[in-house]
Amino acid sequence: MDRQGNVLNKEQYIGAPIERAHLHRGFSSKKTPIKWIRFFRACVLQREIAQEQKSKRIKKIWFILLGVFLCNFLSIPLNFISETIGAFFGVIGMLTCPGLIVAGIMTYLTNKKFKKNFTDGFDFFADYFSALFTLIEEDLQLDSRIALEANVKDTVTEENLIKNESYTSESRGFISGVEKNYERVISKGSCFFNDESLIFFQFSERTRERIIKKRGSSGKRKTKHKYRAAYPFTIKMKIPKHKYQLNPSIDTTQISFAEDDEYYVFKVYRKFDVKKENPAQYNPYEESSISSFAVDYFSLEVINLINTCYSCVTPSA
Amino acid sequence: MEENKIRCEEFTGLFVVRNCENKPTIVCYKCKKNVCNIHAFKANKIVSQNSGLQVYKKKNAILCISCFVEFDARLTNDIELYSKDRSVWRRKMINRFHEEYPYMVFMADDYGSLFDSSSTVFLHDDSDDGSYFDS
Ligand SMILES: [Zn+2]
Ligand SMILES: [Zn+2]
Numbered sequence: 001m002d003r004q005g006n007v008l009n010k011e012q013y014i015g016a017p018i019e020r021a022h023l024h025r026g027f028s029s030k031k032t033p034i035k036w037i038r039f040f041r042a043c044v045l046q047r048e049i050a051q052e053q054k055s056k057r058i059k060k061i062w063f064i065l066l067g068v069f070l071c072n073f074l075s076i077p078l079n080f081i082s083e084t085i086g087a088f089f090g091v092i093g094m095l096t097c098p099g100l101i102v103a104g105i106m107t108y109l110t111n112k113k114f115k116k117n118f119t120d121g122f123d124f125f126a127d128y129f130s131a132l133f134t135l136i137e138e139d140l141q142l143d144s145r146i147a148l149e150a151n152v153k154d155t156v157t158e159e160n161l162i163k164n165e166s167y168t169s170e171s172r173g174f175i176s177g178v179e180k181n182y183e184r185v186i187s188k189g190s191c192f193f194n195d196e197s198l199i200f201f202q203f204s205e206r207t208r209e210r211i212i213k214k215r216g217s218s219g220k221r222k223t224k225h226k227y228r229a230a231y232p233f234t235i236k237m238k239i240p241k242h243k244y245q246l247n248p249s250i251d252t253t254q255i256s257f258a259e260d261d262e263y264y265v266f267k268v269y270r271k272f273d274v275k276k277e278n279p280a281q282y283n284p285y286e287e288s289s290i291s292s293f294a295v296d297y298f299s300l301e302v303i304n305l306i307n308t309c310y311s312c313v314t315p316s317a
Numbered sequence: 318m319e320e321n322k323i324r325c326e327e328f329t330g331l332f333v334v335r336n337c338e339n340k341p342t343i344v345c346y347k348c349k350k351n352v353c354n355i356h357a358f359k360a361n362k363i364v365s366q367n368s369g370l371q372v373y374k375k376k377n378a379i380l381c382i383s384c385f386v387e388f389d390a391r392l393t394n395d396i397e398l399y400s401k402d403r404s405v406w407r408r409k410m411i412n413r414f415h416e417e418y419p420y421m422v423f424m425a426d427d428y429g430s431l432f433d434s435s436s437t438v439f440l441h442d443d444s445d446d447g448s449y450f451d452s
Contacts, residue, residue, distance in 0.1 A: 134403050137407070193332070195332075
C-alpha cells in the first residue's frame with residue numbers, strides 16, 4: 001500500500017470527461033473538500049494542457065508560413081532543374097503575403113478560443129481555496145459538503161462598474177482623468193462545522209482604475225491606466241447557543257454581533273491590500289494583485305477570521 | 318487513560334479538536350504511539366537532510382503523523398494537496414497557526430457529551446444562505 005497516496009498528473013487529465021470549460025469561467029456547486037480540491041487541481045491541469053496544445057497549434061501555423069516563404073528562394077535554383085517545378089514553388093512563394101494575413105487571423109482565433117474557455121487567474125483561486133478547504137476539512141461534519149459559487153472572470157468590465165467619476169491631479173502635464181471603481185464577488189459559499197456552527201464566506205475583488213491623460217516631458221500626449229485592487233474577505237459565523245456561551249466582552253470594533261433564538265451571529269472582515277501589506281510587490285499598471293499574496297498567508301489569515309468568531313464564545317460546561 | 322480501550326492516539330480538527338476514533342493498525346516506530354492508517358506515514362518518504370533520520374529510513378519504519386511532520390523539511394508550498402500529504406500540510410499549517418496567532422481551541426474531550434460526534438451529526442438544510450451578504 002502506498003501510504004503517501006497518488007497525486008493527479010497531467011496524463012490522467014487528457015480528455016477526462018469532467019465538468020469542462022464552464023468551470024473555468026465560474027461555477028456553483030456543493031462538494032466535499034476533497035472533491036473540491038480534486039476539481040481545482042483538474043481545472044489547473046486542464047488549462048495547462050490546453051495551453052500546451054494552443055502553443056503547438058500556433059507554432060505549426062507559423063512554421064507552415066515559414067515554409068511558404070522559403071519557397072520563394074527555392075524556386076530560383078529549382079528553375080534550373082525544371083521550369084515547371086520552379087514555377088510551382090514560385091507560385092507557393094507568392095502566397096506569403098496572403099498567408100501572413102491568414103496565419104495572423106488563425107493565431108488570433110486560436111488565442112481567442114483559449115481565452116473564452118480558460119480564464120487567467122484560476123491558479124490563484126485553486127491554490128487559495130484548496131488551502132482553505134484543507135485547513136477546515138477535519139472540522140466539517142463527516143461527508144458534509146461545502147457550497148461554493150465562483151466567478152473567475154475579469155473584474156474590470158462594464159457589468160462590474162459601480163462608480164465612474166472624473167479625477168484631477170496636480171501632477172505635471174496632467175490634462176484630464178477619469179476614476180472608475182469596479183467590484184466583483186469572486187466567490188461565496190457556506191458549510192457546516194461538526195459542532196453545528198454555520199460558516200458563510202464571501203471573497204471579492206475591488207478595483208480602482210484611473211485613466212489619466214497627460215502630456216509627457218517631450219510634449220507628447222499619452223493615456224495611462226493605473227490600478228489599485230483590494231480583496232475583502234468576509235466570514236459570517238452562526239454558532240449554536242445550546243453548545244456555547246457568549247463571552248462577556250466582545251471587541252465590537254472588529255466583530256459585528258447579532259443573535260437569534262438559536263445562534264450567536266458574528267461577522268468579521270479582512271481586507272487584503274497589496275499596496276499596504278506588501279508594497280514592494282505592488283504594480284500600478286497591473287489590474288489584479290491577488291496572486292502576490294502567498295497561499296499560506298492568505299489561508300492562515302482567513303482561518304484567523306473563524307478563530308476570531310470562536311474567541312467570542314466558550315463551550316457550555 | 319485506560320489501557321484496554323485501544324484507539325488511534327492522534328487527533329483531528331482545528332477548532333474543535335477531537336481524538337481520532339479510528340482503530341490503530343500501526344505503532345509509531347519513534348514514539349510508540351498507536352495510530353490508524355490515516356495517521357501513519359512511511360519514514361522513507363520524508364524529505365530532509367537530517368542524518369538522524371537514516372535509521373528510520375533504513376528500517377522502512379512507519380511513523381505517526383506528528384513524528385513525520387517533525388522530520389519532514391518540506392515547505393508547505395512544495396506539498397501537493399491532492400494527495401495523502403494533505404494531512405501533513407494541514408499539520409504543518411496548524412503548527413504555524415499555533416505559533417503566529419492567539420489561538421482559540423476547544424478540546425472536545427474537555428466538554429464530554431457536548432461535542433459527542435455521534436450526536437452532532439445533523440442533516441441541516443444547508444440551502445438558507447441567501448440573505449447573509451446583502452449588506
Ligand atoms: Zn510518533
Ligand atoms: Zn487516527
